[in-house]
Amino acid sequence: MNPYDVIIIGGGVIGGSIGRELSRYRVKLAILEKEEELAFGVSKSNSGIIHPGTQVLANSLKGRLCVHGNMLTRKIARELGVDFKEVGELIVAFDEDEARRLLQLKKEASILGVPKLKIVARAWLKVHEPNLSSAAIAALYAPTAGILSPYRLVYDMAENAIRNGVEIHTQTKVESIDFSSCFEISTPKGVFKTRYIINAAGLFADEISKMAGVDDFKIRPRKGEEFLLDKKSESLTNHLLFPLPSRKSKGVLVIKTADGNPMIGPTAEDVEDKYDLSTTDEGLKKALDAAQKMIPSINENDIIAYFAGLRPVAGDDFLIRHEEKASGLVNVAGIQSPGLTAAPAIALFVCDILKRNGLSLEKKLFFHSRRKKTTHLFAIPPAQTERLVKKDHAYGDIVCRCELVSAKEVRSAISRGATTLDGIKFRTRAQSGRCHGSFCTTRIMKILSEERKIPLTSITKRGSGSELIKKDKAYD
Numbered sequence: 523m524n525p526y527d528v529i530i531i532g533g534g535v536i537g538g539s540i541g542r543e544l545s546r547y548r549v550k551l552a553i554l555e556k557e558e559e560l561a562f563g564v565s566k567s568n569s570g571i572i573h574p575g576t577q578v579l580a581n582s583l584k585g586r587l588c589v590h591g592n593m594l595t596r597k598i599a600r601e602l603g604v605d606f607k608e609v610g611e612l613i614v615a616f617d618e619d620e621a622r623r624l625l626q627l628k629k630e631a632s633i634l635g636v637p638k639l640k641i642v643a644r645a646w647l648k649v650h651e652p653n654l655s656s657a658a659i660a661a662l663y664a665p666t667a668g669i670l671s672p673y674r675l676v677y678d679m680a681e682n683a684i685r686n687g688v689e690i691h692t693q694t695k696v697e698s699i700d701f702s703s704c705f706e707i708s709t710p711k712g713v714f715k716t717r718y719i720i721n722a723a724g725l726f727a728d729e730i731s732k733m734a735g736v737d738d739f740k741i742r743p744r745k746g747e748e749f750l751l752d753k754k755s756e757s758l759t760n761h762l763l764f765p766l767p768s769r770k771s772k773g774v775l776v777i778k779t780a781d782g783n784p785m786i787g788p789t790a791e792d793v794e795d796k797y798d799l800s801t802t803d804e805g806l807k808k809a810l811d812a813a814q815k816m817i818p819s820i821n822e823n824d825i826i827a828y829f830a831g832l833r834p835v836a837g838d839d840f841l842i843r844h845e846e847k848a849s850g851l852v853n854v855a856g857i858q859s860p861g862l863t864a865a866p867a868i869a870l871f872v873c874d875i876l877k878r879n880g881l882s883l884e885k886k887l888f889f890h891s892r893r894k895k896t897t898h899l900f901a902i903p904p905a906q907t908e909r910l911v912k913k914d915h916a917y918g919d920i921v922c923r924c925e926l927v928s929a930k931e932v933r934s935a936i937s938r939g940a941t942t943l944d945g946i947k948f949r950t951r952a953q954s955g956r957c958h959g960s961f962c963t964t965r966i967m968k969i970l971s972e973e974r975k976i977p978l979t980s981i982t983k984r985g986s987g988s989e990l991i992k993k994d995k996a997y998d
């Protein structure tokens with residue numbers, strides 16, 4: 523078999539963005555992902571913010587790629603039917619000292635090219651952010667900050683990449699990499715030969731790089747705990763609210779999300795374990811105290827769910843480079859925040875690296891840039907739902923009552939690639955509401971079983987080892 527031109531290791535937002543961008547060109551390309559579905563790594567546990575570029579150093583690579591990525595995301599969201607909302611952000615100052623720091627942040631962000639920045643005073647805040655603490659005296663307003671669903675972005679990009687010829691292999695963990703006339707990547711599903719490797723393996727990028735012969739950086743996880751509030755708090759804020767950032771993080775935020783539930787977090791704590799996704803009482807206290815400083819009316823009882831994510835840190839900046847020591851290997855590592863925002867700009871940056879290192883990028887005659895927007899009942903007006911139900915009764919068969927998700931949407935998610943309960947949750951929001959799936963999980967399992975023609979005992983939450991029903995010999 524002819525070798526691939528490019529293999530991307532890692533099916534998160536970075537691998538997905540690079541895959542979709544490269545699918546414009548005549549290259550033989552595959553994405554290898556160890557998990558059962560894409561976006562099951564860092565890309566599933568983040569704040570979903572498309573940052574404007576206000577809290578990144580002006581002379582950093584991540585600063586440049588963040589501002590460029592913010593611009594590019596709008597076009598990609600339009601093409602792929604991803605709900606992107608430009609809600610704007612406020613970095614809030616509570617004393618004169620902090621207010622002076624806002625001027626410095628504004629200056630740095632202006633150097634990076636962040637548009638439409640403005641310092642707003644207490645009177646403006648009272649009108650435009652009425653629930654904000656009266657102790658706030660000023661804020662830096664960046665209207666280009668936005669929100670979207672991070673996992674739906676990955677799934678929609680992947681679907682579009684597949685349409686344009688990209689192969690995606692899940693449950694395909696890279697175990698070793700050899701080199702003879704080209705790279706030979708060993709996985710449980712066989713050996714993949716390729717001229718170029720793009721290492722987008724998130725928390726495990728250091729291990730992949732080492733397999734390919736470059737062992738000069740380490741990924742250190744930085745944990746962020748986030749807490750989701752009930753949807754009834756949807757109008758708690760009009761903007762994303764930030765405190766002044768520190769060198770280590772942007773601080774604890776009050777976040778508007780694409781699906782309505784506000785979030786508070788993330789915390790920032792360096793940890794050793796790349797699998798430590800635990801949430802803690804201290805994390806909750808930290809997030810709650812910091813969020814209540816901005817919005818005093820936030821109530822602990824409104825928290826309905828929590829999760830933790832690990833930022834893959836490899837120093838202060840992103841580490842994106844072609845490795846001379848292993849010619850053909852491009853490391854895309856240390857993609858901590860704002861990696862979701864920067865992803866489309868990283869994809870262009872990587873294409874440029876590939877070109878400069880000998881890959882010919884010839885455009886395909888036809889590239890399908892668009893995909894049909896997915897229907898979500900929770901996002902459309904009741905009159906439109908009524909019309910849909912008349913056309914197709916399955917839209918009226920509500921499976922998840924908390925989040926208003928129909929059987930039609932669940933089946934459609936499965937036909938678009940969902941194979942697990944989490945895959946369905948991330949695509950449709952079914953099981954994400956206050957009841958945590960108590961009402962809908964069994965129904966969704968039945969639908970999964972019917973559509974995939976597998977027994978209920980084979981259905982998993984997030985892949986092998988997370989089955990919900992134990993096989994019992996007596997019932998086999």
Ligand SMILES: Cc1cc2nc3c(=O)[nH]c(=O)nc-3n(C[C@H](O)[C@H](O)[C@H](O)COP(=O)(O)OP(=O)(O)OC[C@H]3O[C@@H](n4cnc5c(N)ncnc54)[C@H](O)[C@@H]3O)c2cc1C
Binds near residue numbers: 725
């Ligand atoms: C709490 C938190 C909040 C954040 N908020 C924001 C935000 O609001 N805005 C923003 O811009 N950024 C944010 N970020 C950062 C953003 O989430 C990351 O930068 C981004 O998701 C990184 O994507 P990735 O594709 O590099 O990593 P991942 O999504 O982890 O993808 C890497 C993939 O590689 C796979 N993999 C690993 N090893 C192997 C192997 N051996 N073989 C095959 N596959 C392998 C993994 O399973 C994984 O799916 C946040 C991060 C955290 C933790």
